[in-house]
Amino acid sequence: MKKFLALLMAIGMVFVIAACGSDDKDKTSDDNAKGKDEGKTEEVTELTMGFIPSQEADTIADNVKPLEEYLTEQLGVPVKAEVMIDFVGLVEGMRTGKVDIGFTNPFGYVQAKERANVDVLVKAIRHGSDTYKAQYVAATDSKLNSVDDIVATEGLTWAYGDPLSTSGFLFPASQLMEMGVENLDTFFNQTAVQSHDNAALAVLDGSADFATTFTDVRDNLEKDIPDVKEKLKVIGYTDAIPNDGVSVRSDLPEDMKAKIKEAFMAINDKPEVLKVMNEVYTWDGIAEASDEEFDVVREVYEKFKDQLGE
Missing domain, CATH: 3.40.190.10 (Periplasmic binding protein-like II)
Incomplete structure (x- = not known):
């Protein structure tokens, strides 16, 4: 009987040791996975x-x-x-x-x-x-000659590339609000046209009264529109960005x-x-x-x- 009990205890010890070894292995795997998640062991292949x-x-x-x-x-x-x-x-x-x-x-x-x-x-x-500044662009024959003119004229169509663009929208929007425009959505007709080039082109084709872009978006268009600087004028800038x-x-x-x-x-x-x-x-x-x-x-x-x- 004593030999049988001793055998059972020995078998039990084997399982305990095996379980501990498995726990340690699992813990090591978890730690490695955690390290990978934290970017500490990441292998960059692309x-x-x-x-x-x-x-x-x-x-x-x-x-x-x-x-x-x-x-x-x-x-x-x-x-x-x-x-x-x-x-x-x-x-x-x-x-x-x-x-x-x-x-x-x-x-x-x-x-x-x-x-x-x-x-x-x-x-x-x-x-x-x-650093750079955002610029306001209008048609050369437009009555808009300054940012003050924009703020004084409700109902204008404003073209910009993207509502998350720093120079295309955010800095000009902040400036216009500081100059007295209380609600941009009701004061202007806004049109987001995906790029700075497209915003300037919207003014050029008459679908917008003014555009806000980086300085100077006209350089991008000059190859295809050689006289673009004669057709579009810059009427103002924001602070430095x-x-x-x-x-x-x-x-x-x-x-x-x-x-x-x-x-x-x-x-x-x-x-x-x-x-x-x-x-x-x-x-x-x-x-x-x-x-x-x-x-x-x-x-x-x-x-x-x-x-x-x-």
Whole structure:
């Protein structure tokens, strides 16, 4: 009987040891999974860049091919470009991990930082500056000659690219409100036309009284419309805005984020790749960027946060 009890105890010990070993294995697997979720052990095998339209989507897709090839070579993993429908789609893509690298306008970055916890790496240099202003455009023969004229004239049709665009809508909207427009929705007839180019073209074809765009959208149109600067006039500007930039999802491995930043900064010494940046978003150069620079954008963002449903 004692031998039988001893045998039962021995068998029991085997199961206890096996169970403990299984628990330790499961705990290790859970810890590894947790580490992967936190981006600490992620193996990057491919990167997706997200672009939002500043011109026709097909044109962007074609123009960025050399940038895809350059980054693929520099980063050691395939890099593919994806043209998003709008800023919301880009932010959502970065939040869900479907987009790794995002070309974000200032407001898009602020929104992405809040919703997707992205990190800004670099920003654009245009005309020697890392800031820009939104501009108001009207037809040359229009009676509108200043932003004051716009504020004094109810019922105008206002064209802009996207309601989440920093220069296309948010900064001008904030300025118009500060100048006395109490309700933008009732004071203006608003039309969102998907891109800055289209907003200017809406004024050109007479379907809008004025448009708000980046400075100077007419440069984009000059190739196809040589006399565009004779047909469209700039009648005002907003305060300075930080230039758009490149952000990455924050849970990418730190070494990969550093490589991406280094690769973009190196474009300054590669004219053929910088030309691509210029063709897509009119970048003349690239500078380092920091989150604090976008505080002025956050102030404007807070004004519209509720109505934008963010």
